[in-house]
Amino acid sequence: KIMEILLFLGVVVASAVSGPAGRYQGDRVLRLIPETDQHLQFLRNVSHTRKVDIWQPHSIDLVTTDRSVDFRVGANWASDVQAELEKIGLQYEILTENLQILIENQFDRIRTRSFSYDYESYHNWDQIESWIATIANKNPNLISRLKIGQSYEGRDIYLLRVGKRTGSPKPAIFMDCGIHAREWISPAFCQWFVKEAVRTHGTDSLLDCLLNELDFLVIPVLNVDGYVYSWTEDRLWRKTRSRNFNSVCVGTDPNRNFNAQWCANGSSNNPCSDVYCGPLVESEKEVKAVADFIRNHSSIIKAYLTVHSYSQKCLFPYSYTYSLAYNHNELANLAQNAVLALQSLYGTPYTFGSGSSSLYLASGGSDDWAYDLGIKYSFTFELRDTGKYGFLLPESQIRSTCEETMLAINYIANYVLNHL
Ligand code: ARG
Numbered sequence: 001k002i003m004e005i006l007l008f009l010g011v012v013v014a015s016a017v018s019g020p021a022g023r024y025q026g027d028r029v030l031r032l033i034p035e036t037d038q039h040l041q042f043l044r045n046v047s048h049t050r051k052v053d054i055w056q057p058h059s060i061d062l063v064t065t066d067r068s069v070d071f072r073v074g075a076n077w078a079s080d081v082q083a084e085l086e087k088i089g090l091q092y093e094i095l096t097e098n099l100q101i102l103i104e105n106q107f108d109r110i111r112t113r114s115f116s117y118d119y120e121s122y123h124n125w126d127q128i129e130s131w132i133a134t135i136a137n138k139n140p141n142l143i144s145r146l147k148i149g150q151s152y153e154g155r156d157i158y159l160l161r162v163g164k165r166t167g168s169p170k171p172a173i174f175m176d177c178g179i180h181a182r183e184w185i186s187p188a189f190c191q192w193f194v195k196e197a198v199r200t201h202g203t204d205s206l207l208d209c210l211l212n213e214l215d216f217l218v219i220p221v222l223n224v225d226g227y228v229y230s231w232t233e234d235r236l237w238r239k240t241r242s243r244n245f246n247s248v249c250v251g252t253d254p255n256r257n258f259n260a261q262w263c264a265n266g267s268s269n270n271p272c273s274d275v276y277c278g279p280l281v282e283s284e285k286e287v288k289a290v291a292d293f294i295r296n297h298s299s300i301i302k303a304y305l306t307v308h309s310y311s312q313k314c315l316f317p318y319s320y321t322y323s324l325a326y327n328h329n330e331l332a333n334l335a336q337n338a339v340l341a342l343q344s345l346y347g348t349p350y351t352f353g354s355g356s357s358s359l360y361l362a363s364g365g366s367d368d369w370a371y372d373l374g375i376k377y378s379f380t381f382e383l384r385d386t387g388k389y390g391f392l393l394p395e396s397q398i399r400s401t402c403e404e405t406m407l408a409i410n411y412i413a414n415y416v417l418n419h420l
Pocket residue numbers: 058255308315319320355359361362363364365366367368380
């Protein structure tokens with residue numbers, strides 16, 4: 001009996017940290033570069049029969065020849081799929097032998113007992129929500145908390161306004177994290193950013209000086225329902241959790257749901273796709289909330305930043321077209337310098353460019369939407385890594401990832417402040 005209870009407790013604890021026990025047991029992650037139409041056709045087949053799940057790019061609809069593809073293959077299909085690949089002469093690399101182990105290994109830091117918030121570990125939504133309340137309460141002269149709306153499942157969506165009170169309206173830099181649920185390093189970065197603002201307050205550091213002149217409008221987790229689901233049910237969930245009419249598949253890709261050539265290239269009108277554009281533009285409550293907020297504050301918002309993972313890129317408009325943004329050269333220059341600042345710390349290689357040329361054509365994204373609204377500095381950051389851990393970046397890399405990313409964000413903010 002005692003053993004049974006102990007076993008039960010063990011399972012409860014294990015599933016509390018890694019989601020339902022063993023969901024991805026034995027699944028592999030492969031990387032390859034399709035070269036022929038036959039290769040593409042094969043990938044389409046295995047994707048449509050759900051034997052594989054395409055990670056990078058984010059959907060089979062975005063896969064083309066001569067571009068690298070990362071995908072998960074279910075444990076039951078791994079040997080079949082690999083045999084087929086060999087048969088059609090498509091070489092592949094095994095990035096991960098057992099995905100479940102990678103999921104469990106994200107939590108690779110030794111937890112010390114401490115009363116202060118641990119910015120070097122991943123936090124679930126309950127913890128983040130109470131962190132948001134606490135940090136705003138403790139720093140009334142620097143931070144205020146706003147609720148900008150609610151998620152589909154009725155959770156509050158918060159925005160932290162970070163900046164020194166001056167009595168007059170200040171120009172602002174908007175930054176959201178956690179548009180995509182499984183990209184856990186993104187909310188970790190927004191929390192780190194706010195912590196740095198508090199820590200350096202009054203030190204005359206660059207960030208401290210920026211906060212005299214600017215406000216940062218920070219959404220720590222935008223897609224809250226998806227984030228919760230990625231903790232409790234499926235670590236690799238990307239979309240929102242809204243129910244779809246006439247389909248058993250749940251959710252819309254919030255970054256295909258903005259009013260920027262909505263539902264055209266690089267998005268899907270299939271509710272089962274990970275890049276589903278949704279039934280209507282801004283159908284997602286989370287997207288509507290952030291779009292309304294930005295529209296209502298468009299005269300003060302001078303830059304739009306959105307934080308994702310993975311692939312180590314700094315992207316700017318456009319993603320929905322190959323046409324160049326009117327200030328393309330300025331954006332390219334700024335992205336290059338931001339990336340140089342980032343790399344100066346640990347040498348992490350980053351690339352930069354317009355979304356369409358450096359990633360793929362993809363419509364309905366928040367960065368293009370904000371840009372077309374008139375916010376001429378608009379950037380998407382894709383943080384670490386380049387695929388070794390992918391979405392499952394271990395906690396031991398939170399500190400270095402956040403430290404280096406701070407340099408890029410500060411660089412951009414300082415530039416924007418000097419070019420108002
Ligand atoms: N990985 C991001 C996504 O697919 C990239 C976003 C780039 N911007 C864009 N508008 N597609 O959502």
